[in-house]
Amino acid sequence: MPSILQVALDTPLDRLFDYRLPEGLGTVLPGSLVEVPFGRTHQVGVALGQSADSAIGADKLRDVIRVLDDRPALSPDTLRLAQFCADYYHYPLGAILLATLPPRLKNATPFVADTPWLMLTEAGQTAAPPGRAKTQRALLDSLRATPLTRASVREQKQGRHAAALVAAGWAAWTRTPPQAARTPQTAAAHPTTPEQQTALDRLLPALSRFGVHLIHGVTGSGKTELYLRLIDAVLENGRQTLVLIPEIALTPQLEQHFRRRFPGRRIITLHSGLAEGARTANWLAAPDCDVLLGTRLSVFAPLPRLGLIVVDEEHDASFKQQDGLRYSARDVAVARGKLAKAPVVLGSATPSLESYAQALNGRYQLIELKTRAITAARLPDIELVDLKHIPVDNGLTRPTLTALTDTLARGEQSLVFLNRRGYAPALYCPSCAWVSPCPSCSARLVFHRHARRLKCHHCGLETRIPIECPSCGNPDLKALGQGTQRLEETLAALLPAARIRRIDRDTMRPRAWAALGEAVHGGEIDILVGTQMLAKGHDFPNMTLALILDTDGA
Incomplete structure (x- = not known):
């Protein structure tokens, strides 16, 4: 029986590490999270395989501490995507795999997932509490109509009765509400324009296979409406959609729009602005969701039924990670679409040069929307002031x-x-022409008046405002620019x-x-x-x- 476990760790070394697998742990599936000793510390790693022997001497091998079975393993799709990124970006596989996880799941502390929904089990569908248990009977009737949140159970002061139903096996707490028995209805949409209909006639038949489609549409041409109609078609087939947006700021607006269009569907968001608990809960709920809306880190989210990837504002520089694994979420989305055999739709009013070139040479399908969707709308008048x-x-x-x-x-x-x-791009000395430099990089320190600090927007250094010019001693320093x-x-x-x-x-x-x-x-x-x-x-x-x-x- 194989006794050596190969583990990927978050280190700058592009290799796997061998650990001895204690007999009591049995077979460990690829993608499972494990806790292992590393140097003088313990780390969470990803198990990628087992073998019977190791090139490391038996006396130097260390034991796996435990398998973290309180959290799901990484899916084969995620492992393949991470391997692609490791090869393409020349970055250690372990560092990529751990970067796909929410911070809480990279902590070996025992984890208990939040379970906010109370729903009936199969046994509870026909359960009949004793006649004297009227409150439990009423709670069961309520659950047969719709699942209840933990908050509503608490407000109705039925926590004790809910616990009794769970103990009897008639109800259970879950992370996500059950899927509706019937397919939720999509809200009515505005009629399409001739350009939008032409685009849909080209896009809808392509939803069953991988392909990259670049929608080049002027502002207000109805690109979002195309996304919604494509998502509706994908959801009708029981598949999932990943929608990538460049900024956290756009999340509330788009989420509201999606919820109005797809009432009853499971729509979740994923971005670094979420609280740690919410981010972890949403990541865990991703496999069961219908639409995942998020920023660049969402490209690695677990979506086993992925049927469509949409990258809105595909030209935006925010899709590029600037530290650690320096990847482009747009390019990784294209790679993930190819691995999942799912179409990828890129949308922009000002496409990136590389995407536009790919469309012109035929690798991407180019779809153009040259007019605004609302007839009365017109492009703005632009006045240049010299x-x-x-x-x-x-x-x-x-x-x-x-x-x-x-x-x-x-x-x-x-x-x-x-x-x-900031208040001004720099502090300036009119006597000697000194301009506040950053001592750590080649940028200038920006004057922040409210904080009474000088801050470098490039490297993050902060310092107090000098009371006089460091060069000539002039106390009359000026704010330069706006x-x-x-x-x-x-x-x-x-x-x-x-x-x-x-x-x-x-x-x-x-x-x-x-x-x-x-x-x-x-x-x-x-x-x-x-x-x-x-x-x-x-x-x-x-x-x-x-x-x-x-x-x-x-």
Whole structure:
């Protein structure tokens, strides 16, 4: 019987590690998570195979501590995708495999999955509690109609009776609600435009096989509607859909849109902004979901019935991981689609050069949407303001202020875009021309007035603001240029009646995006000031003016 277990660990070494498998552990399936000693510590690794012998001497082999059977093993599909990434990106397989897991599952501490749903077992369908157990009987009747959440059981003060049903084998707590007995109905959709129908006529027959389809559609042409109709067709066949988006900020808006269109379907989100418990619960629920909506890390989520992958805004640089495993989620999505024999749909109004080239040479199918879906909608008028001959007040000119004032008077909303957070890009000494450099890299330290700090947006270094110039001792240091903090301050002084909200990495947290969307749609904000976070496909119908400041540096 094989007694050597080959384990992949999160190390910079591109190799597997041999461990002796104690007799009591038996056969360990590939993909199982195990706890093993490594140096002076213990690590969680992924078992990839067993063998009868090892090149390592028997006296140097160490025993596997335990198999972590309190969490699911990685699927064969995930193992194959990780192997592709290891070969393609020349990165250690163990580091890739562990990176696919939520942080909680990489911790060897015993894990108990959250089970928020109480549902009947097969025995409970025909169970008949004693006549005196009226509350248990009522609870059973309720469960026969619909599963209950742990919160609702607690609110109804039926926890003791639920425990009795579980002990009797008539009910059980589960991670996800059971699938509806009948297929949930898809909400009614708007009629398609001729361009959309032509696109669907080409895409729908291709859903049964792998292929990459690039939808090049102008803003407002109805790319999302195409996604929804394709997803509907996939769900009708009992398959799953993975939808990748570039920013956490887009998750609440798209999730609401999907839930309205597919009521009753299991739709989950997965991104780094979720709390650790929620992220783990959603990862565990992924195999049973219908639609998974998430950022780049979702490309590795366990989806055994994968039937379609959609990559929205495929050109966006956010799909590229910049540290550790430097992968492109778009490219990995194409590889996963090929492994799963599932089609991949890439969508963008401004496709990346590489994707567009692949479409032109025939490797991808090119689908173009050249007109907007709403007949009355038209492309915006664009006016370029030359700053060489116009006075500028902290980045704002008279034409821009006039446009903001007019938009405010009409009760409409405006967006002011400046791709530079902080108060000013640097501190400047007018005496010796010293400009605050970062001592750790080649960038400049950015002045953050509210935090009273200088911060490097490249390497993350922070330091206090000097009381005088480090070069010549001049105490009169100046803020050089404009950032979003300074722009917000200037707008508040010039337009005191306007309700202004600044959106950048300093002000926003992942859970704040849903509240922001409600505030914008509810008319509680007049002017949004922000960085590239605001240029990611948000749907703000009453926003009629966009000002892009310092376009040369954007």
